[in-house]
Amino acid sequence: MVEFWRGHDITRFPSHLVTQIAEGIYSVGPISTSRTQAGGQSISPFLVVGERAAIVEPGDDLQAPKFLEDVRYLDAIDLDHIDYIIPSHIHMHHVAAMNVLQQEITHAKLVVHQRGVQHMIDPTKLNEATVKQSGEGRCAVLEAVPEDRIMAVAGGEVLDLGGRQLEIIEAVGHAPHDICIFDRLTRALWIGDCLSLNHRIKRASAVMNVPGFDVEQTVAFLHRLRALNPDMLLVWDGITAYYQADELLRTAEEEVLAIEQIVLEGMKQKLMDGKIGEKVLEYRLKVGLGPGGRPGAEPEPPKGPPALYRYLQKKHPELEIPQGVR
Ligand SMILES: [Zn+2]
Structure with a gap:
């Protein structure tokens, strides 16, 4: 279900899971990634289309084939024109879609924070940690991504898609390899798992239960996001788009302080x-x-x-x- 608080034009393509959130930004999903009968998480990856394209928050491997099917159906861009695949961080349900995508989109670069790069080239430790946490057979296991298919970022990079640019922002909060992604054309901001959003009471909360949590760094990060003047906050978990971005970022800061x-x-x-x-x-x-x-x-x-x-x-x-x- 797509929640929105203002009358933005959100167009759903019937019988497929594609929703146009803003000019050239398509949400595909939510698609279940469940490996158990009890059900599980749903993920909505995004396709961002300029003259070239990017996939933001590619998600888990189980949902990647359906994602590709709907991208083909949408016919907004050729798969060969997808240059970047950008997860907000390298936790498995954000990045394991690479198992499928690196076979199907053969030249696209995986864009990850530099702290996450080694775990993509050799995912042994990442896989072990994920299996330990989720249980054998209950999570994806990442296949290695060749080094020459990875673009390491640290914040400040601008990815030019032709007619639109995506800016990478180093994030503070959920994991040390977090990034946010800002689309300069529509002012959409993907925030990964750095904030939890509550549309019912129109508030956002920063993650405070992480090792090394630092109030000043968190507040400075929220200021950096507010300075971008985002129009909407986008997330991967199926609810997708939150407007009143500045108010959400303001409440997150207020709560931390x-x-x-x-x-x-x-x-x-x-x-x-x-x-x-x-x-x-x-x-x-x-x-x-x-x-x-x-x-x-x-x-x-x-x-x-x-x-x-x-x-x-x-x-x-x-x-x-x-x-x-x-
Ligand atoms: Zn995570």
């Missing part, structure tokens, strides 16, 4: 982890967010954000990590 203050106060008062967790939860509920955690799962007792404790302790060495951190 509010939670930082709550946790800082709690640490100064030497509150226990659970007590700080309660105060953070109070804030989340006040702004309309849920308690977090997996939907349908038994709610866990509130706990504070460990990565934020460590960040604040580094900034204020007199503070102690609260007792009771699990």
Whole structure:
């Protein structure tokens, strides 16, 4: 289902999964990537068409054949004219489509953050880590991508598709190999997994539970995104397009700073982890967010954000990590 908050022209092509989100930007999906009967994730890769083209967020390998079928049906571009395949990061359900795409689109370059390049050339460790997390047979296993088919980026690169340009932005948040992708023509911004978006309450949240989380870096990153003046935020997981981009980025910053203050106060008062967790939860509920955690799962007792404790302790060495951190 496509959600949108303003009357943008979103055109769905009947009987196929292609939706035109903006000029020359097509979302294909959502296509299920489930390897289990219990169902699973759905992914919507994007095709961006200028004189040349790019695939953004190619997704998992299971959905790649259907993606290619619909791209052929759409007939907006020849597969030979696709120059770039750009996942927001190298987690398996963002990149494993390469198993199929590198056979079918033989000259396109895989664009990944330079920190991810080695894992594409030799995916042994990435595969092991993914299987360990998801279980044997429950996730894709990436085939090696030849080095000469990879373009390493670090942010600031501009990919010219002829008539439109995609700008790469180094991202902060979900993984060290995250990038965002900005289409200068339509001002669409792909944000990968750096923000979670809640269209019901029109808020975005930055990822705060990652090792090395840093408030200043996160806020500076959100400012960089706002400075692009994006018109819409695009994501890969089937809901696709979120408008009111500036408001979403603003709320993400507001939330990071509010939670930082709550946790800082709690640490100064030497509150226990659970007590700080309660105060953070109070804030989340006040702004309309849920308690977090997996939907349908038994709610866990509130706990504070460990990565934020460590960040604040580094900034204020007199503070102690609260007792009771699990
Ligand atoms: Zn990820």
